[in-house]
Amino acid sequence: MPESVPVRCPACRREHVYTAPSYPCACGAPVAPSLDRSGAPAPVAHRVWDEDWITVRCGSCGRRDQWPRPELGCPCGTFLRIPLREAAPAAGSAPAESVPAAPAPPPRPAFQPVTIRTARDAVTAAALYLRWLGYEDIRRSDQRPPAGVGLAARGLLAQVDPAVRPASLRDVECLWLTAMTESAGCAYFSLAGYTDDARGRADALGIPLFVLDLTGTPQPVNEPAATLRSTGA
CATH class of the missing domain: 3.40.1350 (Trna Endonuclease; Chain: A, domain 1)
Structure with a gap:
C-alpha cells in the first residue's frame, strides 16, 4: 500500500495528505521513496534539475534508479518538497548496481504516467x-x-x-x-x-x-x- 504522510503548507498553514507515487523498476516490482513523517516540507524557491531527482533502491532486486523527487502543489501557489528518510541527489551519484542477466528478459511493466499540469x-x-x-x-x-x-x-x-x-x-x-x-x-x-x-x-x-x-x-x-x-x- 502506498505510504501517506500529513503535510502542512508553511505559507498558508493548509493541511494536506500526501501519498508517495510508486514507479516500476526494471525487474517489474514497484518502488517508492520512503517519506519522513517527522520532517517538515520545504518550499521550492528555485528549480535546479539535479535537485528534482532522487535515487531510490528497489526492495526486490536491489537496483538503484533515479526518480522524480516527491513534491506537492498547494492551492495557495506554493510547491512543497516532501521530506524523505533516504534520498540521494541524482547528479554525481553512483551508477545503478548491475543485476545479473536473466535467461530471458521479462516483459516491460505497464507505463505509469504522471499527470501534466506544468x-x-x-x-x-x-x-x-x-x-x-x-x-x-x-x-x-x-x-x-x-x-x-x-x-x-x-x-x-x-x-x-x-x-x-x-x-x-x-x-x-x-x-x-x-x-x-x-x-x-x-x-x-x-x-x-x-x-x-x-x-x-x-x-x-x-x-x-x-x-x-x-x-x-x-x-x-x-x-x-x-x-x-x-x-x-
Whole structure:
C-alpha cells in the first residue's frame, strides 16, 4: 500500500495528505521513496534539475534508479518538497548496481504516467517514458534546444516541448542536426503536436515523434515512434 504522510503548507498553514507515487523498476516490482513523517516540507524557491531527482533502491532486486523527487502543489501557489528518510541527489551519484542477466528478459511493466499540469511535469513524463523504454543515465542535455528542454540518455538526445504551438520544421531539424554531431539517435516530445512539414521531415529522417497528452502518456504519431515504443531502447 502506498505510504501517506500529513503535510502542512508553511505559507498558508493548509493541511494536506500526501501519498508517495510508486514507479516500476526494471525487474517489474514497484518502488517508492520512503517519506519522513517527522520532517517538515520545504518550499521550492528555485528549480535546479539535479535537485528534482532522487535515487531510490528497489526492495526486490536491489537496483538503484533515479526518480522524480516527491513534491506537492498547494492551492495557495506554493510547491512543497516532501521530506524523505533516504534520498540521494541524482547528479554525481553512483551508477545503478548491475543485476545479473536473466535467461530471458521479462516483459516491460505497464507505463505509469504522471499527470501534466506544468512544463516541469511534461519534462518528467518524457524522462520517465525514456527510462521505461530502457534508456539509462537520463539527464539534462548539455546543449540547450531552440524550444523546450533537452534531455540526454546513453545514445539518445530528446527534446521536450511544452509550448502551446505545434513543433515546427526548424525544431525537428535542429534536434536532428544536434544529434548527428553527437553520433546519437533522437526523439521529440511535444505537448501541442507538430506541423505537417515537421512530421514529413521527421518521417524522412526517421525521427520518433511523440505527443504528450495531459495524462502524461506519450503517444506515438509516426512510424519511428511506434517502432521505438514496441522495441524499446
